[in-house]
Amino acid sequence: MAKHRAIPPGFLTVGEVAKKTGVTVRTLQYYDKEGLLSPSAESEGGRRLYTDKDVVTLHQIISLKSLGFSLDDIKQRLISLETPADVAKALTEQADDIRGKIQQLTASLTAIEQLKAEVLQMQTVSFKKYADIIVNLQMKNDSYYLIKRFDDETLDHIRNQFDKESGLNFMDRFNCLSDEIVQLQKESAPPESEKCQQVVKEYWDLIMEFTNGDMSMLPKLMEVGNIGTAANAWEERQKIVNDYLEPALQIYFSKLGLNPFEEVKR
Template sequence: MEKYRAIPQGYLTVGEVAKKMDVTVRTLQHYDKEGLLSPSAVSDGGRRLYTDKDIVKLHQILSLKHLGFSLNDIRDRLIPLDDPADVAQILSEQAATIRNKIANLTESLSEIEALKTEVLEIQTVDFKKYADIIVNLEMKNDFYWLIKHFDGETLDHIRSRFDKESGIAFLQKFLHLQDEAIRLQNAGVPVESPEGLQFAKAYWDMILEFTNGDATMLPKLMQIGESDEFNQELKQMQAKANAFIEPALGAYFSNSGINPFQEETT
C-alpha cells in the first residue's frame, strides 16, 4: 500500500467513498478489517485512500450482499471464482437458502396472525397461554385455538405431561384414532365387535395417557370438545367420529366394568 503526503489526483478519501456509495465510514473500515476491501493507499496523516478500481470492487460487494450473501461467502467463495459454472452453482445455493427463509417467514407471519386473533379472544394478558399456542402452531396442531378454553390447572397438567416431541406424537395418535373411528363407522363395524372394542380400548388408553388417570379432567375435556368454534367441516368430521367413539366407549366400559368417572389418579 502506497503512502502519500497529500491526496493525489484520482484518489478518494474514506469519507468521500462513503458518501459516493451511500455507506458508512464504519462499514468501509469493517470491510478493510475483514479483508474484503482494503484501501489502495494511505496518506501520511493516516487517511485511507481509494481508487476507482476499489469503488468497482465495493459495488460488487454491496451487490452480492444485497442478494443475501454473507461477507465470509463473498470473500471466501465468490470473489476467488473464475468459472461461470461455479458462480452459478453458488447462486443456485443462495436461491435455495432464500426460498427456505421466505417459507419460514411466511409461516411465522401466519402464526403471528393466528396468535393475534387468539390474544384478542382471550381478552386477558396471559403469556403462558400465548406460549402454549405458539408451540401448538409450531406442531401444526389445527386445534391450537382450543388452548384458550383450558384453565390454568389443565394447562399446567399438559405442560408437565408432554414436551414438544411427545406432544406431536400424542396429536398424531389422536388424529389417527379419529380417522379410524370414521372408517369403522362408514364400514358399519358393530361397536360390540372385537374390532370395535379394540378400538375403544385404544381410545380410552389415549384418554388415560392424556389425563394420567385424573377423572376430574374428563368433564372439562367433554365441555371443550363441544366448543362452538369448530368450523362446519370439523364439526362434521367430529360428529362422524363421535358417532362411533361414544357408543364404542360405552360398550367397552360395560364389557370391562369400568366407570370412567371413578378412575383413580395415578
C-alpha cells in the first residue's frame, strides 16, 4: 500500500467514499478487515485512501450483496477490473445475477398470489395447511391445492408417510399413471382388457402405498377424489381418470373376490 504525505488528487478518504456510496465507515473498515476491499493507499497520518477503481469494486460488492450473496461468495465472485473486458465481464455476471433474482422474485410472487387464492377458498384458518401449501408451491407441485381438501388427520398421515423427496416421487408416479389412464380412455380400451387391468392394479397399489394399508382412509380419499365441477386442469384430468377407472376397478376387485370399499362401510 502506497503512503502519501497529503491526500493527492484522485484519492478519496474513507469518509468521502462512505458519503459517496451510502455505506458506513464501519462497513468499509469491516470489508478491509475481511479482505474484501482494502484501500489502495494510506496517508502518512494513517488515513485510508481509496481510488475510483476501489469505488467501482465497492459497487460490485453492494450489488452482489443486494442479490443475497454472502461476503464469502462475493469474495469469490469479484472480478479484476484492469481492462474494459474485465469490466464488461463483471457487468455481464451482475446482469445474469439480476436476471436470476428477477426469476426468483417472479416465482415467489406467483406463489404468493396462488396461496392468496387458495386461502380465500378455504373456509377456516389453518396455518398447518397454509404451511403445507407454501412448501408444495415451492416444490412446484401442481397438485398442491389438494391439500385444502384433506382433513387434519389425513395431512398428519401424509407428513408422517412422506418427506419432500418421497412425496414428489409419489406424485410423479401418480401423475404418470393418470396420464396413461387418460390415454387408455382416448383409445377406448375396454375396462376388462389386460392393458387396462394392469394399469388398474398399479393404481390400486399406489393407493395402498399412500394409505400404508390403512383401509379406514379410503372413505376420506373417495371424498377428496369426488370432483363435481372441475376447477382446473388437474381436476379435469382426474375426473376422466375417475370415470374410466370406476368400472375397471369393479372388474379388478371382482376377479380378486373382494371389494375393499364395501368392507370399509361395514
